[in-house]
Amino acid sequence: xxxxxxxxxxxxxxxxxxxxxxxxxxxxxxxxxxxxxxxxxxxxxxxxxxxxxxxxxxxxxxxxxxxxxxxxxxxxxxxxxxxxxxxxxxxxxxxxxxxxxxxxxxxxxxxxxxxxxxxxxxxxxxxxxxxxxxxxxxxxxxxxxxxxxxxxxxxxxxxxxxxxxxxxxxxxxxxxxxxxxxxxxxxxxxxxxxxxxxxxxxxxxxxxxxxxx
Numbered sequence: 604x605x606x607x608x609x610x611x612x613x614x615x616x617x618x619x620x621x622x623x624x625x626x627x628x629x630x631x632x633x634x635x636x637x638x639x640x641x642x643x644x645x646x647x648x649x650x651x652x653x654x655x656x657x658x659x660x661x662x663x664x665x666x667x668x669x670x671x672x673x674x675x676x677x678x679x680x681x682x683x684x685x686x687x688x689x690x691x692x693x694x695x696x697x698x699x700x701x702x703x704x705x706x707x708x709x710x711x712x713x714x715x716x717x718x719x720x721x722x723x724x725x726x727x728x729x730x731x732x733x734x735x736x737x738x739x740x741x742x743x744x745x746x747x748x749x750x751x752x753x754x755x756x757x758x759x760x761x762x763x764x765x766x767x768x769x770x771x772x773x774x775x776x777x778x779x780x781x782x783x784x785x786x787x788x789x790x791x792x793x794x795x796x797x798x799x800x801x802x803x804x805x806x807x808x809x810x811x812x813x814x815x816x
Contacts, residue, residue, distance in 0.1 A: 664774075667694045668794050668807035671706060680706040680714050680805050681728055688724045691716035692745060701809055702782065702789055706796075707759025708805040719785045727755045734758075759806070768793035768806045782810065 674683060674690050691704045695716045705715035705725075711734060713727035724739045734755030739747045759765050767775040776792040793808035 663698065664792050664794075664809055667698075667704065667809065668796075670694075671704075671807045678708055678805065679710060679712055680708045681712050681726065684714060684726065687714055688716060688726075689745075692724070692741075696743075702785070702787065703810045704808070705759075706805055706807045707762075707765055709760065711758055711760060713757065713759045719782075719787070727757060727759075729755070764791045764793040764808050765806045768795045768808070 671687060671690060671694075674687055677683070680687065687706065691714070694704055695701050695718055702719055703715055703717035705713065705717075707713045711727070711729035713725070715725040717723050717725060722741045722743065724741065726737045726739075727734050728737070735752055736755040736757065737752045738750060740749040740751075742748055764775060764777060774792065774794050776790050779788050779790050781788055789810055791808055791810050793806050796805045796807060
């Protein structure tokens with residue numbers, strides 16, 4: 604009798620334990636689903652806001668990139684490096700939604716003005732198949748406060764924005780994604796520069812973020 608009572612007690616404890624585990628699992632799953640739903644709704648809101656921002660500012664983006672293209676008619680984006688960099692800087696400071704503005708050419712050269720994670724002009728110059736990645740960190744008065752250089756590992760020609768803009772010859776923008784440098788959500792908008800012979804010689808692009816937090 605004692606043995607039977609012991610077995611029954613053990614079974615009862617096991618059943619209660621299993622019920623508690625099932626209840627906690629169900630509670631956890633429901634909470635996770637609710638949390639995931641909130642995150643998805645927030646991401647959808649951010650994505651919609653970004654798309655609306657970009658759509659409403661396409662005219663300004665087109666003007667920005669047209670000015671850049673006309674400031675340097677050469678295939679080499681670094682041919683008029685100082686002039687182009689200053690134009691990019693003014694455009695960057697004129698629109699708080701621009702995270703960076705940049706150009707890449709078919710040789711692998713690259714020029715960028717960026718706001719985050721620090722104000723800077725970035726230049727990648729390719730010579731003899733090798734690139735040097737050079738940064739000038741700026742204050743808001745455009746004074747250089749620090750420089751650094753390294754072997755370039757970034758190649759604009761391999762990027763989706765560059766390839767896609769070159770393929771369709773028109774505006775191209777990515778789906779919203781998380782910028783690796785800042786963690787902000789945004790889109791990249793690009794347009795190719797066409798020379799007088801109808802050839803795509805370089806691509807100008809902007810990274811746009813949303814003000815929605």
